[in-house]
Amino acid sequence: MSGTEVSSVSGWAKRCFFAGRALMDKTLRPHDLGSTQWYVLWQLATNGPTAQRDLVRILDLERATLSGVVATLVRKGLVDQSASGKDQRQRTLQLTEAGKKLWSELPDLHFIQDAAFSGIDPADLAIAIRVLQTATGRLQDLLGKGTE
Amino acid sequence: MSGTEVSSVSGWAKRCFFAGRALMDKTLRPHDLGSTQWYVLWQLATNGPTAQRDLVRILDLERATLSGVVATLVRKGLVDQSASGKDQRQRTLQLTEAGKKLWSELPDLHFIQDAAFSGIDPADLAIAIRVLQTATGRLQDLLGKGTE
DNA sequence: CTCATTTCGTTAGGTACCAAACAAATATGT
DNA sequence: ACATATTTGTTTGGTACCTAACGAAATGAG
Structure with missing residues (x-):
């Protein structure tokens, strides 16, 4: 944020958000994973297969944004995106074996929240x-x- | 942010930052200007010609990011980027006539901070x-x- | 049943951010 | 002076975010 906002809440909200994300990105970089990609894997690892349209709400993203992130994870072979039986519009996402393996090797990111607050x-x-x-x-x- | 962070400071920092930026972007869209582009024009309109390397600090961005934003503003004909006399590495930025004109037509964004806080x-x-x-x-x- | 609407995902085009690597100009140390 | 930093800006490649527009599938209203 600019000079006028140096001491404003919104200025610090931005800085704080970016600092947290930068630390997350840095920690994940050796594993070739971005922060939002991590959130998708986290959901699938923690709560099992999930409909893509639900993930939009869970992660609070636009459909278009999630579409791109999912495409990246599928390309990397970490996530399987399959048409879900009943409704042919919907896609169900789940971890592949490679996805499960990678998830098990990932560092715990909890230290970031802890360090901050x-x-x-x-x-x-x-x-x-x-x-x-x-x-x-x-x-x-x-x-x-x-x-x- | 994900479900686990629904009530965390960092989750709300993200939401708040993005909501503010979205409102800024929406207000500026009719003028074909992004939020960070606005901050650059704001600095040049308020404080006059500025060295690009100082702007990096003032706006708290990476050199590479600013380089791209400036290139966009130059392409739009709103900003002039010239080598500054003494040190041939540095560039000085200033509004062009078109830049000054556009700035004078821009809506006041103060209502965003006001509305929020x-x-x-x-x-x-x-x-x-x-x-x-x-x-x-x-x-x-x-x-x-x-x-x- | 049929036509209009809504939902779901993708694509295209754009902004804003970063790290790494590069080139050119300047500064520094011996 | 001369070799070695350091500073400044750009380029490249990648992530994450958005809007607008599109197609396909499902739903609803008549």
């Missing part, structure tokens, strides 16, 4: 979340208004 | 900033360590 007063964390949540809600309202 | 207890804002700032600092420390 451990030791901070939980009351302060709650306030920070409330502020960000409020601001996000208002912004999304404004975004919606124009579209309707 | 007005009416929120300043003490809470300060806490949110402190939390994000602390987390960012710790993450950047961790990022740095690996590189040294």
Whole structure:
């Protein structure tokens, strides 16, 4: 963010988000995996096969964005994308054997959240979340208004 | 962010940042301008001609990223990029006439910050900033360590 | 049943971000 | 002076994000 916003919430939201993502990317780079790709694998490893359209909601992405990420994972042979029986529009995603193997070798990323927020007063964390949540809600309202 | 982080600070930092940027992008779209392009024009309009290498620090971007954004603005004829006399490596950026004209026609984006944060207890804002700032600092420390 | 609508995924085109590697110009150390 | 950094900007290749537009399949209303 620019100079005017140096001390603003939105400026720090950006910096914080990018710093966290950079650390995630750096940790995953040796495994040739991006952060959003990791989230997809995480979902499939943790909750089993998932419909692509549900993943859109779970990961809070646009259909088009997820489509690209999934294509990359399929190309790498980590994920299987198959038409799901009943509804021929939907795709079901699941880990391949290679995907399971890679997942088992991946480092635990929990240290990132820990490093960032451990030791901070939980009351302060709650306030920070409330502020960000409020601001996000208002912004999304404004975004919606124009579209309707 | 994924389901596990639904209530985390980092998850909301991401959402808040993207919501703000989306509103900015939507407002600027009729003028065929991206958010980071706007920040560059803002700097040049507000503080006059600026060295590209300083802009890297002011906007907190990588050299490579700024290089691309500037190339786009030059291609659009909004910004002039010239070698700056003394040091033949450096480039100085300034608005062209077309750039000045466009800037004068652009809507005021202040309403975005206002909409997001007005009416929120300043003490809470300060806490949110402190939390994000602390987390960012710790993450950047961790990022740095690996590189040294 | 049929036509209009909605849902789901993809494609095309664009922005913004990064790391790594390169070239050119300048600065530094001996 | 001269070889070795360091700084500045670009290029290349990759990720992640968006909108708009499209096609195919399913759903709904008449």
